[in-house]
């Protein structure tokens with residue numbers, strides 16, 4: 001694909017194959033678009049990657065999500081719904097999902113000195129930088145400003161949690177058994193701010209949009225809440241919040257009958273792999289009953305998404321059940337034009353809905 005200077009792997013099996021060979025399909029991409037971030041786990045290979053990931057990961061494991069964060073996530077979701085419930089109309093992406101996941105991320109990271117609005121703004125600026133394939137100077141400038149703001153916030157919190165650990169990601173990194181320095185902590189927080197808002201927000205929006213157009217599926221899910229988990233996995237497969245991510249070849253390598261030279265840039269197009277008809281029957285359909293096959297939305301191999309359990313919990317255990325449970329008569333606003341946008345990062349730009357305001 002000359003316009004993006006990359007070979008695109010689009011089939012499920014080829015993507016899985018590449019993810020099993022991180023020593024060939026390296027994450028240490030030269031001139032990565034994550035350049036405003038500095039060295040970080042997402043664009044390192046093992047053993048560097050493993051050291052950084054091991055330091056950051058503990059607060060995002062399923063048990064920690066349940067024991068440390070779930071209660072606050074739920075309180076925040078109720079507060080946001082309290083604010084809009086009487087209105088009878090809202091854009092659920094802007095007024096609910098984004099502030100919810102941004103506040104949750106601030107909590108998990110330990111950025112108590114930043115508001116949900118700061119996190120959402122920084123995230124937007126970082127994401128725009130990370131997908132600035134057209135090299136827009138304004139986009140770089142905003143990403144650099146966000147970078148500086150995050151660095152200052154992390155430096156302040158790092159000092160505090162060194163004295164008094166609080167179970168957060170920053171605390172876990174600062175107090176890790178294998179040392180992680182301040183710059184490394186800052187860089188990884190930047191990556192997480194960049195990647196921890198859009199994706200859960202977009203899964204929320206896509207799934208709610210899909211269900212509002214399929215009342216018979218929604219009724220089943222409301223009657224059988226265990227199905228929310230399936231709705232989550234099918235939503236992430238169907239319209240993957242991250243459409244592609246990059247790798248670079250460390251050696252000449254033949255894949256799908258084509259020999260690519262060392263140094264080639266490759267894109268793993270998981271949005272396409274997730275709709276590979278040889279793996280997912282009627283792949284373009286949203287079907288919560290499809291036979292289980294692991295989707296690729298969280299990636300694979302050593303870089304498998306660190307926030308998967310945070311995202312699953314905040315969206316499928318809390319956000320959807322609370323929204324559909326509390327906002328009675330919820331429906332898509334007939335006049336609104338909600339659109340899906342993006343291919344590196346993909347999701348609805350808005351989700352305009354109405355409900356019975358007395359609820």
Ligand code: HEM
Pocket residue numbers: 041042043053060105108191192195196197199200203236240241242245246296297298299300302303304305306307308310311
């Ligand atoms: C539905 C929501 C999400 C989706 C679909 C998603 C998707 C992904 C994907 C595809 C990757 C792999 C990228 C690559 O290998 O280049 C990844 C990595 C990562 N994600 Fe997520 N993500 C989500 C939510 C989150 C959240 C909420 C957080 C933070 C709490 C997070 C933190 C990370 C981190 C730190 C990595 C890098 C892991 C590593 O390099 O070992 N993600 N994510």
